[in-house]
Amino acid sequence: MKAEDEQAFREFVTSQMASLRKLAYMTCGDWHTAEDAVANALVKLYPRWRKLDRPDLYAKTMVYRAAIDETRRPWRRERAAGEAMPDVPQRDPAGVTDERLHIRAALEAVPPRQRAAVILRHYLGLSVEDTAGVLGCNVGTAKSQTSRGLAKLRELLAAERINLTGGPIEEWTNAVA
Amino acid sequence: MQLHEIVDAVTADEPPLTHTADDIVAAGRRAQRRRRAGFASAGAAGLVAVAVGGVFALPSVGGRQPATTEPGGAGTASKAAEAQWGAAEPFTFTFQGFDAGKFHVQNPIVVSTAYQIASVYEDGRTTNDKPVSPDEATGQGKDKKAGGGDPTIFAYLTVYRPGAFNPAGVKGGKSLTVAGHKAVEATLPAGLDPKNAIVPGNKELAWEYTDNAWAVVTSISDADDPSFEDLTALVTGLKPSTPQPAKLPFTVGYLPSGYQPVQTGTHAMPGLDGIASAREGDFGGATFARPAPATTGLTAPFDSGGSMIKGSFNIFVSPSGNSNQKAQAGKTKCYANGFCNVWSADGKVQVQVSDEGTGANLSKTELTRIAQSIKVADVTDEATWTPAATALQP
Numbered sequence: 178m179k180a181e182d183e184q185a186f187r188e189f190v191t192s193q194m195a196s197l198r199k200l201a202y203m204t205c206g207d208w209h210t211a212e213d214a215v216a217n218a219l220v221k222l223y224p225r226w227r228k229l230d231r232p233d234l235y236a237k238t239m240v241y242r243a244a245i246d247e248t249r250r251p252w253r254r255e256r257a258a259g260e261a262m263p264d265v266p267q268r269d270p271a272g273v274t275d276e277r278l279h280i281r282a283a284l285e286a287v288p289p290r291q292r293a294a295v296i297l298r299h300y301l302g303l304s305v306e307d308t309a310g311v312l313g314c315n316v317g318t319a320k321s322q323t324s325r326g327l328a329k330l331r332e333l334l335a336a337e338r339i340n341l342t343g344g345p346i347e348e349w350t351n352a353v354a
Numbered sequence: 355m356q357l358h359e360i361v362d363a364v365t366a367d368e369p370p371l372t373h374t375a376d377d378i379v380a381a382g383r384r385a386q387r388r389r390r391a392g393f394a395s396a397g398a399a400g401l402v403a404v405a406v407g408g409v410f411a412l413p414s415v416g417g418r419q420p421a422t423t424e425p426g427g428a429g430t431a432s433k434a435a436e437a438q439w440g441a442a443e444p445f446t447f448t449f450q451g452f453d454a455g456k457f458h459v460q461n462p463i464v465v466s467t468a469y470q471i472a473s474v475y476e477d478g479r480t481t482n483d484k485p486v487s488p489d490e491a492t493g494q495g496k497d498k499k500a501g502g503g504d505p506t507i508f509a510y511l512t513v514y515r516p517g518a519f520n521p522a523g524v525k526g527g528k529s530l531t532v533a534g535h536k537a538v539e540a541t542l543p544a545g546l547d548p549k550n551a552i553v554p555g556n557k558e559l560a561w562e563y564t565d566n567a568w569a570v571v572t573s574i575s576d577a578d579d580p581s582f583e584d585l586t587a588l589v590t591g592l593k594p595s596t597p598q599p600a601k602l603p604f605t606v607g608y609l610p611s612g613y614q615p616v617q618t619g620t621h622a623m624p625g626l627d628g629i630a631s632a633r634e635g636d637f638g639g640a641t642f643a644r645p646a647p648a649t650t651g652l653t654a655p656f657d658s659g660g661s662m663i664k665g666s667f668n669i670f671v672s673p674s675g676n677s678n679q680k681a682q683a684g685k686t687k688c689y690a691n692g693f694c695n696v697w698s699a700d701g702k703v704q705v706q707v708s709d710e711g712t713g714a715n716l717s718k719t720e721l722t723r724i725a726q727s728i729k730v731a732d733v734t735d736e737a738t739w740t741p742a743a744t745a746l747q748p
Contacts, residue, residue: 178383183379186382187375187376187379188375190378190379191375194371194373194375194378195371199361199365199368203361203365208369212371212372212373215373216373216377216378219382220381220382222382223378223382224382228679228689277363277364280360280363281364284360284364295357299357300361310680313680334360340355341356341360342355
């Protein structure tokens with residue numbers, strides 16, 4: 178790889194690694210696995226850097242696919258210590274951690290593909306076409322996965338008295354429902 | 355609460371990244387070297403190439419003797435073995451995998467107009483011929499953190515057709531006799547590139563397995579071993595088998611004028627890339643060149659040291675999931691770097707035709723025409739595959 182290409186790749190990695198790991202974590206629920214997925218995807222990206230029109234989409238796709246493989250075991254709950262989610266939510270007096278655990282539990286209950294669709298579309302800001310590309314499905318399926326994921330998440334959070342709001346969410350829910 | 359707040363809450367305990375951009379770049383370089391005739395330095399991969407030997411009797415003491423030493427009784431065994439090696443036609447496998455002590459030679463999967471190549475594995479060593487895990491690629495695996503983990507080796511056996519290999523051309527080669535066979539051993543440069551410095555872990559042992567026909571075991575290791583003595587175990591393990599034409603899961607319907615088939619990969623990409631990725635699950639491939647490279651006077655496979663065959667193009671038939679490009683079922687797409695893809699109707703199989711980096715400079719029209727002329731067999735059923743000599747001639 179030419180020096181200027183490698184520098185561009187290095188800058189891409191620096192700017193994207195954290196958000197890619199967040200995508201992987203939101204898909205699989207484990208920080209260690211998420212980092213592995215990101216490192217693997219970026220290493221594979223290196224020799225293909227010059228061939229890709231949209232390396233950001235390629236990286237997201239590879240990260241998503243690597244992370245989704247881990248979702249055969251929902252959220253890898255067996256790895257509770259440190260990096261992973263606790264098996265049993267513990268109440269805390271301040272209520273902050275308690276709310277976070279409820280949110281995690283709600284996300285856990287959303288199927289991984291729907292969860293990834295929501296994150297790609299409404300957290301990372303991808304277009305519906307790009308979201309479909311990352312998920313490896315057509316646009317219609319990407320829309321339905323996003324819509325169902327949002328609806329499920331909204332329902333679960335509502336049960337915990339947490340109101341999921343936001344323009345794009347309403348827009349999607351209404352548009353696809 | 356908005357979605358970004360939901361995500362922020364769930365990821366509030368995000369640990370610091372354990373990989374840096376420099377780690378990723380370094381791992382990318384290593385992965386690229388491994389893939390492009392890998393075998394590069396960097397201590398990542400070891401490569402052992404074994405030569406064919408056909409000798410059935412081990413010498414009583416040791417396997418290596420100075421070149422001035424007459425083979426004595428071993429010569430009888432050598433002649434007996436030589437009698438079993440028949441004519442080796444291009445694109446034909448003439449030996450099968452075998453075990454030799456701690457080495458395990460696989461069935462040959464790459465064959466050319468001048469040689470056959472098989473992977474060589476070693477007990478207790480990791481062989482980098484399959485997709486590496488992030489831990490392996492970045493060198494930050496748990497085993498390595500704990501100071502453990504297997505050392506790596508990349509090794510292959512190249513069995514040349516009679517007259518193809520030139521032992522006198524081995525740079526820094528030392529002549530000797532191994533189990534009654536003329537042999538040459540040499541330490542190789544990093545990346546097998548003559549411009550690089552010699553690396554102690556990179557070795558080759560060549561021997562004459564039958565009249566004017568040589569086999570070579572090449573070993574790239576991240577340690578000093580295996581030793582040359584270790585490698586001699588392969589000399590006595592190699593035996594001829596019933597010749598089997600290499601079969602391919604495709605046929606070619608169109609070739610630009612003057613291009614000749616050069617080498618193939620069966621269940622692999624053609625050439626040393628196929629050996630470097632032997633267990634990736636590729637279906638097959640072929641390389642064509644104009645002019646075809648010489649088939650005599652060789653000291654290494656055509657694409658050794660990461661070089662491309664000049665004036666060539668490659669055909670790769672692989673699972674779409676192994677590709678760098680996203681599958682587009684039933685479609686044909688060409689890319690600026692000099693390659694075109696055709697995907698099967700179900701999107702599961704990809705045919706790629708590429709002349710990237712070879713200087714062939716085929717037009718997009720020609721690449722497309724070649725790609726679209728390729729007919730893919732049932733990739734899961736070898737009974738539907740075609741012998742290379744037929745498959746590669748329109």
